[in-house]
Amino acid sequence: MPNSLQDIISPLHNYLMALYQKYQSLKEGKVADYIPELGRADTDWFGISIVNTDGQIYQVGDYQQSFTIQSISKPFVYGLALENYGRETVLNRVGLEPTGEAFNSIVLDAKNNRPCNPMVNAGAIATTDLLTGEDSGARLQQILKMFHLYTGRRLDVDIPVFLSEKATGSRNRAIAYLMHNSGMISDRVEETLNIYFQQCSISVTCNDLAMMGATLANKGKNPITGEQAIKSHYVQDVLSLMHTCGMYDFAGEWAYRVGLPAKSGVSGGIVAVVPGKCGIGIFSPLLDAKGNSIRAVKVCEELAKDFGLHLYGAVEPTYDLAFSMQQPYPFLTATSSG
Structure with missing residues (x-):
């Protein structure tokens, strides 16, 4: 169900719903069963959330599903x-x-x-x-x-x-x-x-991850509460290490393909940060051999490509992220075919 009226009419929500539907049927990978409790995860769980630095929230799928932050x-x-x-x-x-x-x-x-x-x-x-x-x-x-x-x-x-x-x-x-x-x-x-x-083992949702990412994107200030979670001059330290080391031994390929500071966890979560713009939180427990959520990686790759989010990108994006967040009508209804 939509979270708000804005979710119903937002072009970005329409885009995320199409992206969710595209990858919902992807069944590759396995859960992290070497930790027995994580092995109990439902492989169908899949949620996507984006929070921008103005505090707007866009979310689809199992965005309220709890999982551990790892x-x-x-x-x-x-x-x-x-x-x-x-x-x-x-x-x-x-x-x-x-x-x-x-x-x-x-x-x-x-x-x-x-x-x-x-x-x-x-x-x-x-x-x-x-x-x-x-x-x-x-x-x-x-x-x-x-x-x-x-x-x-x-x-x-x-x-x-x-x-x-x-x-x-x-x-x-x-x-x-x-x-x-x-x-x-x-x-x-x-x-x-x-x-x-x-x-x-702290329990979170993908909306929590997106809020955490948005706080880093907003120079350490929570965009909803206005509270400073981390001093602004340490944000670049955190983001730099997320960019170079955050995706396990997939970090180099991630930097090449997605180009955003990010961190993954073996419960199936990924948080990514678009500095100055938004935080992205995705959850799906099916992992690849390196411990990263397969659906979440696919979603981030597509978001980066379609909206030109790669920090070093020079390719014209298919869609404008700010436009998609702000427009009150569903102009954006199609998604990339991947």
């Missing part, structure tokens, strides 16, 4: 660490370079013994370890408060997913203890791991 939490917690400690301290713990490896690889920078970037599991665990607070509860609350600023609503941890991640997290424990051995994280290894597992 690795999409990483750039936002990285931004929180930057606010707490500044660039130099964070850089001493976590590097900036893409790895070309899988997101859960047990690999550190050989020169500095630090994780290569904050978007792989090693870097995210190190970033989570930097969170301030007298105990684990206070540190988790800091994360939840931050996401409240980004989304404009209270988010909670999905406890069954958290327990499932904790029970199957041996590889992440190996990564954490390797970093502890090299002095990259503190002595509170198990506490940090528990917070990290909970951080990844």
